[in-house]
Amino acid sequence: MRSDAMTSSPITGWTRETWAALADRMLLGVRPYASAGHARITLPGAAGGYGSDVDGLEGFARTFLLAGFRLAGEHGRDPERLPGLAEWYADGIAAGVDPSSPERWVRPEEHAQAKVEAASIALILDLTRPWIWDRLSSSVQERVVDYLGSVVGDSGYPRCNWVWFRIVVETFLRSVGGPWSASDIEDDLATHESFYREDGWYADGDERSFDHYVGWAMHLYPVLWSRMRGATGDSGGPGVLDLAASRQDVDRARLERFLQDYLRLVGADGSPLIQGRSLVYRFAAAAPLWLGAFAGVGKPGQLRRAASGIVAHFAENGAPDGRDLLTLGWHGEWRHLAQSYSGPSSPYWATKGMLGLALPAEHPVWTAAEEPLPVERADGVSVVHAPGWLLSGTKRDGTVRVINHGTDHAVEGAQVGDSPLYARLGYSTATAPLLSTRAWGNPVDQSVALLDVDGRATHRAGMHTLRIGVVGDGAQRAAVGASVARARWVSADHEQRDHGSGRPGETRDAAAITVVSILRGSWEVRCVRVDSLPDQPGAVSLAQRLRIGGWALADQISVQSVADEPPARPGARVRRASLESVISAGDGFDEAGVHTDDDASPLGTHSATPWVAGPVLPGQWRSVVVGLWGEPEPGDGSALQREPTIVLDSERAHIRIGWPDEQWTEVELPPAPVENVPGPETN
Structure with a gap:
């Protein structure tokens, strides 16, 4: 173990460089499966339940999350192993929103899954604004706005974590002068609020749906959304409501309370609790730990120890695999773990668990020494x-x-x-x-x-x-x-579509x-x-x-x-x-x-x-x-x-x-x- 790892990471040995190297391998690993213009990344394996067009969009949007984290954490500089990273994804955006391109993306009004992926694209365009959005041509920007703008007024969002996909997209649109609806956002925030239960815990919808979505969705989006330019009062002109200000203290307090429980749910070997749907997202389970660092709650060393432990648990057990790809499974590939909505690119929501790379090397979450988990104490x-x-x-x-x-x-x-x-x-x-x-x-x-x-x-x-x-x-x-x-x-009926629920x-x-x-x-x-x-x-x-x-x-x-x-x-x-x-x-x-x-x-x-x-x-x-x-x-x-x-x-x-x-x-x-x-x- 290197001396810097001994000092800051005496438990896991994972430093920021370890994380960065894994991220870069993952981003390079998917490139052989990208279309010529980079708009679609369709990973090997049988097509998902929604078809290969959706699979290709998922591959782009979900790896775009990781690319955005890397760029943000390096203040826009290309990682040494990934020269031209911003340009590579900018090319994909241009091809994806071009209606005449053979690589064009499925639109939100054409398939509901595109609403999910649109949120990832909007989130990262906001996070990396100086290095990608601001450098797109005006015609590409107009096409992006047209693509994302179809969600405004759309009533077809399920009552679950999906409400955040419309909030995030419309918040970005607001920041670039695109169409948006204050009533859409207010209604969606009210729906989100109806899912709150107690002690920092949300249900993912009206049912008793408690699982990893509490962390990687119900807490993740409020914290990141509040940092989007379109969520603040200085966007959209004088007198426009500051959408996030009234929620920030509440969201931070709820996250802090949730993390007290969540840290107790991580095993000493880094395994998260094996419960709930979408387990193929694997180390997305680390996302709420990094949110603590973003929000300034929790102990930085303990948050990083837990997050590093989770990612290391999978990295040391075959995920990513020898091709640097994430497959449908837990450690190795095991397709029975997937739900009917899962395709070969779906596991890349795991990149949410690498959110910490969006924080620079000098952030306390990277410089503090690791502290033991509750189960280790x-x-x-x-x-x-x-x-x-x-x-x-x-x-x-x-x-x-x-x-x-x-x-x-x-x-x-x-x-x-x-x-x-x-x-x-x-x-x-x-x-x-x-x-x-x-x-x-x-x-x-x-x-x-x-x-x-x-x-x-x-x-x-x-x-x-x-x-x-x-x-x-x-x-x-x-x-x-x-x-x-x-x-x-x-x-x-065991032939019905499996979304994780019990079968009628x-x-x-x-x-x-x-x-x-x-x-x-x-x-x-x-x-x-x-x-x-x-x-x-x-x-x-x-x-x-x-x-x-x-x-x-x-x-x-x-x-x-x-x-x-x-x-x-x-x-x-x-x-x-x-x-x-x-x-x-x-x-x-x-x-x-x-x-x-x-x-x-x-x-x-x-x-x-x-x-x-x-x-x-x-x-x-x-x-x-x-x-x-x-x-x-x-x-x-x-x-x-x-x-x-x-x-x-x-x-x-x-x-x-x-x-x-x-x-x-x-x-x-x-x-x-x-x-x-x-x-x-x-x-």
């Missing part, structure tokens, strides 16, 4: 109220776990299938939800489900959150979450399932009760078994099942290298096993999930212990492998837990949930 237990998450990070293995009692990419009472990306009970930085067709239809990993006579599992999306909080202080601190779901079987289909109700999670360290104690539905009391008789699944592990070679000898009670465990997943049942369970699935995880070809099962016993509380841990040193897991001691009193609805470190937690379980069971009428 100490074990921590906390909660995030908006998405209904319990968090536990363990220093010894650097793993962050999330137990989910409030996120499903749906609304309460929705009658859809579970999306593995959102509705599972657990997510982590070391595991991924299973995403095969089998997993979408028949949940096993991180599930509590009733099985019918054919072995089909129920779904839980649309659940009602009962409790999210912390009990105990200091060493006794534990997180507690609870939810109740109207469990039902769903016969979903014909449903058949089963019962109410209440789940309580007590999380501390590497362990979750999961309490479960099945009750008949008040409107369909006989439906529970259709359920043959109750099955509870633990953490799914995946590997390219194999995942080892580990047998307990002799088994003290039903339970199973699986191991991948030094990572271990275990589930152990209390009274009322009589069966255990390991569910295997191939080509179901972005982390490896072969996956294995431990599970336990037992008869359906309505009205009775039962408990299982679910564990996930890694061993940094061989044999250093003896304390972890001592399972918590459970004293469950079903009649009193009370549980007492003795943890492996001899601390104790007591929790009162919720009463019969009849009045809280969400149904279709709440949707």
Whole structure:
């Protein structure tokens, strides 16, 4: 490690030059796939769901983000490895907006995806104004305005992060004397505001959609937009409303609060939480960390350590690949991770995570020494109220776990299938939800489900959150979450377009399932009760078994099942290298096993999930212990492998837990949930 890296980057070894070299390789890597005039960059692979014309526009616009960051951070000077960078992209703009060019771009009124890409183009034209926009000929500028101006008054923007695409485009147009609408921007800002929940968290739309879009969209655009020339009162003439002034302090405070939670969601190995849609954007997850530096919130050294850790995690695991290209996948290529809107150029939204390069080398975020992540400092237990998450990070293995009692990419009472990306009970930085067709239809990993006579599992999306909080202080601190779901079987159409949501289909109700999670360290104690539905009391008789699944592990070679000898009670465990997943049942369970699935995880070809099962016993509380841990040193897991001691009193609805470190937690379980069971009428 170089001396400058030792001084400023003692944890990751990544300096600004490391970042710049990666960015330049990525920009050079796409050039062989550019059209003659540079307007389209169509990367290798099957065309995306929107066709090759959109793919080519995405390739230009999303790499233009990175080119713009490089130019801004160098004050307009060409990077040594990329002479003529501004001119290369300026040529592409001229060809893209020329209606007579064979490379012309799909227009926003022709295809909705062009509205997304138009925002990236407008954002970077504003950021690099002296070096690209100001040097375009007047005729090209007029064509750019004509291309972007078609969004004004367009009512076809979905109610989600898309509102920012129109805001950004019209704000740029305002700054160059083009058409824009104050009512459009005001309406879109009001829509954005309606998505705010609490503690710095937004939902990506009206549903309970909490994922990486909170950072790389719902926080990113307000911060960058406020710095656009068209967002300030000195643009557009005297007396024109300063669009951003009234929001800046609020947006900064919300970002600061969000980052407190977000930093706790990054694993020591740099992995972001593997949850939510558009995971092919990979290290775009670093974007909100750089926003902290732009907004002047957070500790610069810790922000950069987290961002460098995220990008390094992917760079060291095959992304970009040997061609310096980003493919559809997580580490390597794995097309099952893509949504139906993803094409071969889509992964380049990852360049948002390289936003820090827009800040010059002398900025404190680059000069401050790296500081450890929360998970590197100490074990921590906390909660995030908006998405209904319990968090536990363990220093010894650097793993962050999330137990989910409030996120499903749906609304309460929705009658859809579970999306593995959102509705599972657990997510982590070391595991991924299973995403095969089998997993979408028949949940096993991180599930509590009733099985019918054919072995089909129920779904839980649309659940009602009962409790999210912390009990105990200091060493006794534990997180507690609870939810109740109207469990039902769903016969979903697996051929529908996949935007990450649970899939609709014909449903058949089963019962109410209440789940309580007590999380501390590497362990979750999961309490479960099945009750008949008040409107369909006989439906529970259709359920043959109750099955509870633990953490799914995946590997390219194999995942080892580990047998307990002799088994003290039903339970199973699986191991991948030094990572271990275990589930152990209390009274009322009589069966255990390991569910295997191939080509179901972005982390490896072969996956294995431990599970336990037992008869359906309505009205009775039962408990299982679910564990996930890694061993940094061989044999250093003896304390972890001592399972918590459970004293469950079903009649009193009370549980007492003795943890492996001899601390104790007591929790009162919720009463019969009849009045809280969400149904279709709440949707």
